[in-house]
Amino acid sequence: MAVAPTEIAELEVVDLETTSVRELNQRLHDLAGGAPGPRRFRILNPSGAHALACGLDAEIEVEIEGHVGYYCAGMNKLATVRVHGNASTGIAENLMSGRVVVEGNASQSAGATGRGGLLVVRGDASSRCGISMKGIDIVVGGSVGHMSAFMAQTGCLVVCGDAGDALGDSIYEARLYVRGSVAGLGADCVEKEMREEHFTQVAGLLEAAGIDAGAGEFRRYGSARQLYNFKIDNAGAY
Amino acid sequence: MCGIVGLFAKSPEVEEHLGEHLAAMLVQMSSRGPDSAGVAVYRDPAPSGWSKLTLYSANPREHWGAVLDGLRDAFGECDEPSIRASHAVLVVEADAAEADGWVRANRPDLRVMSAGEIIEIYKETGLPEEFAAAFDLEDFRGTHALGHTRMATESRVTTEGSHPFSTGLDLCLVHNGSLSNHNRLRQNLRREGIDFQTENDTEVAAGYLAWRLREGATLEQALEGCLTDLDGFYTFAVGTAEGFAVLRDPIACKPAVLAETDDWVAMSSEWRSIAVLPGAAEARAWEPEPGVVYVWEKAKV
Numbered sequence: 001m002a003v004a005p006t007e008i009a010e011l012e013v014v015d016l017e018t019t020s021v022r023e024l025n026q027r028l029h030d031l032a033g034g035a036p037g038p039r040r041f042r043i044l045n046p047s048g049a050h051a052l053a054c055g056l057d058a059e060i061e062v063e064i065e066g067h068v069g070y071y072c073a074g075m076n077k078l079a080t081v082r083v084h085g086n087a088s089t090g091i092a093e094n095l096m097s098g099r100v101v102v103e104g105n106a107s108q109s110a111g112a113t114g115r116g117g118l119l120v121v122r123g124d125a126s127s128r129c130g131i132s133m134k135g136i137d138i139v140v141g142g143s144v145g146h147m148s149a150f151m152a153q154t155g156c157l158v159v160c161g162d163a164g165d166a167l168g169d170s171i172y173e174a175r176l177y178v179r180g181s182v183a184g185l186g187a188d189c190v191e192k193e194m195r196e197e198h199f200t201q202v203a204g205l206l207e208a209a210g211i212d213a214g215a216g217e218f219r220r221y222g223s224a225r226q227l228y229n230f231k232i233d234n235a236g237a238y
Numbered sequence: 239m240c241g242i243v244g245l246f247a248k249s250p251e252v253e254e255h256l257g258e259h260l261a262a263m264l265v266q267m268s269s270r271g272p273d274s275a276g277v278a279v280y281r282d283p284a285p286s287g288w289s290k291l292t293l294y295s296a297n298p299r300e301h302w303g304a305v306l307d308g309l310r311d312a313f314g315e316c317d318e319p320s321i322r323a324s325h326a327v328l329v330v331e332a333d334a335a336e337a338d339g340w341v342r343a344n345r346p347d348l349r350v351m352s353a354g355e356i357i358e359i360y361k362e363t364g365l366p367e368e369f370a371a372a373f374d375l376e377d378f379r380g381t382h383a384l385g386h387t388r389m390a391t392e393s394r395v396t397t398e399g400s401h402p403f404s405t406g407l408d409l410c411l412v413h414n415g416s417l418s419n420h421n422r423l424r425q426n427l428r429r430e431g432i433d434f435q436t437e438n439d440t441e442v443a444a445g446y447l448a449w450r451l452r453e454g455a456t457l458e459q460a461l462e463g464c465l466t467d468l469d470g471f472y473t474f475a476v477g478t479a480e481g482f483a484v485l486r487d488p489i490a491c492k493p494a495v496l497a498e499t500d501d502w503v504a505m506s507s508e509w510r511s512i513a514v515l516p517g518a519a520e521a522r523a524w525e526p527e528p529g530v531v532y533v534w535e536k537a538k539v
Contacts, residue, residue, distance in 0.1 A: 048509030066519060067509045086523055088509060089493060107493065107525055126525050127490055146490075146528065 241267025276361025
């Protein structure tokens with residue numbers, strides 16, 4: 001029997017002082033496929049625990065009140081996860097869709113291997129941000145560390161601050177936009193012309209991220225296509 | 239893997255509860271290093287002209303009174319040993335290097351874990367929680383401390399292979415990572431007269447720092463030398479009489495987080511360890527940059 005919407009609490013509060021991470025994740029997984037239940041969650045006392053709100057597959061909103069450990073919101077589909085604090089290694093790793101927002105700073109490998117969706121880091125992201133990204137869009141309000149977008153395949157990385165050394169090393173077809181300075185470009189990564197479509201793309205991503213920055217101030221970087229076996233006939237596939 | 243923690247007290251309240259905080263931080267790092275644990279605690283400075291040794295014995299029925307008598311015969315005054323599990327602290331009226339030398343020469347069956355005026359090093363195999371209980375960590379008051387939980391990669395799981403490693407008087411090193419050029423470097427350092435007691439890679443890094451400091455480098459210079467002379471992955475924390483220093487290798491694969499409030503400065507491999515400290519939610523937290531030496535010392539805070 002279907003549960004009437006009035007019987008479901010709007011917002012569920014989960015305190016990790018009294019609930020295990022496994023119980024929390026199971027609770028969130030149970031909502032996959034549109035199963036009945038609250039659509040909003042507030043998570044208290046994360047205390048740097050690993051693997052919070054991983055593998056979600058439902059249109060829900062999860063607010064985490066504090067700093068999170070490794071691989072928070074990994075493999076997320078559809079859900080919006082917001083971290084009111086800092087995130088450790090691998091936030092939004094392999095993001096499929098949906099949205100992950102870090103209000104503080106993110107440690108290394110933010111958005112690694114992400115295939116879709118949007119990751120927003122309002123503070124700084126550390127080294128290897130967007131490593132091997134495959135379609136995710138990442139907007140960083142601050143700066144990113146060294147080796148960011150290493151082997152990035154597709155998707156966009158927008159950096160409102162500076163980029164560390166070896167940006168875009170061995171890059172494929174991802175687009176990198178940086179407003180500040182770039183300490184150094186990695187192998188086969190070059191600066192490219194900002195055309196109208198690129199300004200439009202940056203403006204759209206900044207708006208989606210809710211970050212106020214002028215698209216006109218960004219520079220674009222991408223692949224020189226000398227390192228990997230790029231066939232121009234396949235350009236349309238990217 | 240391995241876990242590192244460090245805590246520097248900026249208020250008397252934190253000094254009072256240093257051991258309690260240290261134990262809580264260490265236990266949080268159990269999953270990063272379940273095979274051994276160790277701490278260096280900076281507390282109760284020896285009186286002027288005296289020094290402090292932390293000794294380890296593999297013999298659970300060690301007769302520490304015999305060591306006491308030996309030190310008294312050699313140097314004069316020596317306080318009754320303070321015994322914690324397999325370790326004993328002896329405060330002796332002697333120069334620290336001379337007292338250390340006496341133990342090495344006369345009691346080769348014992349291991350000098352630390353020597354100096356203020357440092358005490360305790361380490362043992364087993365889970366961090368068991369270690370904290372066996373050594374009554376919660377009792378410790380002090381100004382600052384480092385801790386380590388080990389998941390061995392380069393050498394055996396033994397008390398001697400646990401961290402922290404002494405790198406000289408009142409100095410110690412804890413390490414998360416692994417070094418790949420430690421065999422060659424150990425040979426070179428042995429030729430410089432540096433003594434090694436294990437096949438452990440971190441002991442080589444400790445020996446390297448001891449050698450650089452002996453040759454007149456400052457702590458910062460010695461740590462910067464690691465960037466060129468050590469090959470491998472590392473986050474290091476180095477304890478000194480006044481504070482501690484942190485360095486990550488330029489690739490920075492090994493994690494580290496730093497946090498500061500009005501009452502303390504803390505470092506750890508992960509936020510989990512810092513979250514247990516009072517006022518952590520309001521702390522300023524950041525990730526140390528790769529290849530940059532960070533130092534906190536009493537005078538500088």
